[in-house]
Amino acid sequence: MMLASRLACVVLAALLPAAASAQSVNFWLAAVPGNIQGCIAADPQFTREHTFTVKDGQAEITSPGGINTKLKMVKPNVYETDYQLGRLNLHVVADLSVTPRTLNVTEKNLGCKWTAKKE
Numbered sequence: 706m707m708l709a710s711r712l713a714c715v716v717l718a719a720l721l722p723a724a725a726s727a728q729s730v731n732f733w734l735a736a737v738p739g740n741i742q743g744c745i746a747a748d749p750q751f752t753r754e755h756t757f758t759v760k761d762g763q764a765e766i767t768s769p770g771g772i773n774t775k776l777k778m779v780k781p782n783v784y785e786t787d788y789q790l791g792r793l794n795l796h797v798v799a800d801l802s803v804t805p806r807t808l809n810v811t812e813k814n815l816g817c818k819w820t821a822k823k824e
Contacts, residue, residue, distance in 0.1 A: 797809070
């Protein structure tokens with residue numbers, strides 16, 4: 706029984722670093738004041754919770770509004786991607802290197818912006 710307990714502790718200790726490598730942050734995006742009418746029409750896709758996850762060096766963002774994509778690290782704790790959502794040409798940046806952590810989505814053609822800060 707004692708050997709089984711020790712073995713379970715060793716197995717658990719071996720698994721913890723893998724589990725600890727996952728980091729998840731939830732953001733609620735909001736439109737930046739002054740967005741044009743075309744941007745406001747897209748608000749329902751953006752003004753909801755977005756989950757940013759880094760696991761084993763791979764970053765992704767998911768949301769019920771349709772943004773589900775991988776991001777690349779451009780510098781330590783800063784990730785970005787370009788993403789096409791319908792007619793929208795989006796640039797997504799998650800910055801976990803600052804306090805508070807931020808998520809910014811910019812539409813490249815119309816200049817629409819949505820932003821979130823994780824308190």
